[in-house]
Amino acid sequence: MVKICCIGAGYVGGPTMAVIALKCPSVEVVVVDLNQKRIDAWNSDTLPIYEPGLDDVVKQCRGKNLFFSTKVDESVMEADIVFVSVNTPTKTTGLGAGKAADLTYWESAARMIARVSKSSKIVVEKSTVPVKTAEAIEKILTHNNKSEIQFQILSNPEFLAEGTAIEDLFHPDRVLIGGRETPEGQKAVQALKDVYAQWVPEDKILTTNLWSAELSKLAANAFLAQRISSVNAMSALCEATGANVAQVSYAVGKDSRIGPKFLNGSVGFGGSCFQKDILNLVYICECNGLPEVAEYWKQVIKINDYQKSRFVNRVVASMFNTVSKKKIAILGFAFKKDTGDTRETPAIDVCQGLLGDNADLSIYDPQVTEDQIKMDLTSKKFDWDHPLHLRPMSDTTTLEKVRVVKDAYEAAKDSHGVCILTEWDEFKTLDYQKIYEGMQKPAFIFDGRNVVDANKLREIGFIVYSIGKPLDAWLNDMPAVA
Ligand code: NAD
Numbered sequence: 284m285v286k287i288c289c290i291g292a293g294y295v296g297g298p299t300m301a302v303i304a305l306k307c308p309s310v311e312v313v314v315v316d317l318n319q320k321r322i323d324a325w326n327s328d329t330l331p332i333y334e335p336g337l338d339d340v341v342k343q344c345r346g347k348n349l350f351f352s353t354k355v356d357e358s359v360m361e362a363d364i365v366f367v368s369v370n371t372p373t374k375t376t377g378l379g380a381g382k383a384a385d386l387t388y389w390e391s392a393a394r395m396i397a398r399v400s401k402s403s404k405i406v407v408e409k410s411t412v413p414v415k416t417a418e419a420i421e422k423i424l425t426h427n428n429k430s431e432i433q434f435q436i437l438s439n440p441e442f443l444a445e446g447t448a449i450e451d452l453f454h455p456d457r458v459l460i461g462g463r464e465t466p467e468g469q470k471a472v473q474a475l476k477d478v479y480a481q482w483v484p485e486d487k488i489l490t491t492n493l494w495s496a497e498l499s500k501l502a503a504n505a506f507l508a509q510r511i512s513s514v515n516a517m518s519a520l521c522e523a524t525g526a527n528v529a530q531v532s533y534a535v536g537k538d539s540r541i542g543p544k545f546l547n548g549s550v551g552f553g554g555s556c557f558q559k560d561i562l563n564l565v566y567i568c569e570c571n572g573l574p575e576v577a578e579y580w581k582q583v584i585k586i587n588d589y590q591k592s593r594f595v596n597r598v599v600a601s602m603f604n605t606v607s608k609k610k611i612a613i614l615g616f617a618f619k620k621d622t623g624d625t626r627e628t629p630a631i632d633v634c635q636g637l638l639g640d641n642a643d644l645s646i647y648d649p650q651v652t653e654d655q656i657k658m659d660l661t662s663k664k665f666d667w668d669h670p671l672h673l674r675p676m677s678d679t680t681t682l683e684k685v686r687v688v689k690d691a692y693e694a695a696k697d698s699h700g701v702c703i704l705t706e707w708d709e710f711k712t713l714d715y716q717k718i719y720e721g722m723q724k725p726a727f728i729f730d731g732r733n734v735v736d737a738n739k740l741r742e743i744g745f746i747v748y749s750i751g752k753p754l755d756a757w758l759n760d761m762p763a764v765a
């Protein structure tokens with residue numbers, strides 16, 4: 284029986300390993316983490332992350348060939364294949380602060396693997412890492428293990444998106460495996476291929492050299508994010524000209540060379556990956572003497588920041604240039620629907636922007652807890668462009684201006700405006716007549732995800748702002764300074 288151990292029981296490690304266990308009954312999978320609370324949650328009925336379909340997969344294999352544990356050393360020692368799926372956030376201090384990936388967790392995992400291993404192992408980079416990380420990991424492993432055992436490093440980046448992780452893992456567009464072009468390297472590639480081949484068609488399993496696999500992951504995220512920034516840049520122009528971003532996206536996406544996906548205008552992209560991975564790419568370009576290439580990718584993030592502040596400015600400008608002491612309802616806090624994840628969610632920037640203008644916020648999200656929202660709004664937010672200057676931190680006084688409520692109607696009651704920041708399906712079918720009646724007048728809706736039918740809401744009496752769509756006469760008369 285092949286034994287797999289995965290270090291890191293997070294958004295990637297948990298679902299990925301659960302699907303491997305489900306699809307490969309002859310493989311034993313142990314997912315380990317230093318975080319006892321997280322492991323306890325994986326072993327309970329309330330999993331630590333919300334992901335459609337995940338509960339079902341975990342229930343089918345937990346205790347059979349899928350285990351969650353804090354016995355890190357022991358599980359690594361016994362494994363044939365060790366996946367490393369630890370977090371690789373952006374460095375906030377020191378060399379490369381604001382851009383470079385922080386590989387502290389990765390390095391400590393690699394040193395631990397070297398320390399405890401008594402048999403040869405395949406070590407798989409599952410985390411997203413800078414290109415050439417495998418070389419550094421190889422050095423750590425070989426210089427820190429005294430026995431004669433061999434380590435083969437593979438790069439097997441993960442392409443799942445949150446909210447659709449299980450579907451993405453069941454039917455991936457591709458599985459990418461990079462390895463050394465030596466006989467031992469190729470043998471390791473084949474061993475990992477054999478695992479995936481149990482449910483992924485062979486033609487979707489791509490094999491490359493290590494550096495191509497590492498770089499492809501950064502490149503894929505950069506390309507995806509670039510599409511969103513491109514359409515969001517167009518959304519600003521649409522608002523200025525009377526064009527409709529949905530129509531423009533549709534027309535552009537009909538070109539088979541461009542394709543229709545990932546062209547939805549929004550308040551900005553969020554999530555733990557896009558910004559971090561592009562900054563990482565920018566840093567690698569700078570380190571390789573390619574400032575023009577670095578500058579090109581930086582623009583994707585600059586436009587994303589612009590889109591978020593443009594949204595805040597639009598809200599404030601529309602409401603007579605002040606939201607001071609006005610109640611504003613925030614519908615949705617997660618970075619996208621079908622997840623409770625708030626990492627880099629645009630909602631943080633929008634809420635902080637509105638709080639900066641002294642608004643009172645009433646926030647509702649179906650999956651994000653009150654504690655999480657309050658922590659996000661009071662945590663130090665570092666500015667990637669000026670990493671030495673932390674943005675002013677919201678404090679407890681700010682929190683007095685934030686209420687987290689249990690449904691959208693309660694959030695909207697007595698408010699002056701409603702901001703839709705996550706595209707949860709339930710926001711499409713709310714009783715907007717009821718919401719309108721309970722609000723202060725004029726009543727505003729700012730749709731940061733283009734989920735509502737603006738014309739129907741206008742018939743009710745709302746003043747509606749939809750990203751990238753033609754503006755109401757009211758909004759035209761109150762231009763926002765971007
Ligand atoms: P996460 O923060 O949810 O999980 C990482 C886990 O690793 C944490 O639970 C942490 O406690 C644990 N950990 C850290 N150091 C450890 C150590 N030395 N020993 C044991 N456990 C340790 O992160 P995530 O979202 O799962 O992302 C993991 C990696 O996958 C990142 O590199 C990320 O860029 C990449 N990735 C993420 C996604 C996504 O959608 N979240 C998608 C593709 C790739």
Ligand code: UDX
Binds near residue numbers: 441443444546554
């Ligand atoms: C992304 C990549 O899609 C995935 O392949 C990679 O493994 C991890 O990073 P994720 O961040 O989980 O996945 O979600 P994704 O669906 O890519 O959405 C990212 C952000 O972009 C969200 O805030 C989403 O709302 C936004 N988005 C997406 C848009 O604003 N417009 C779009 O058209 C698509």
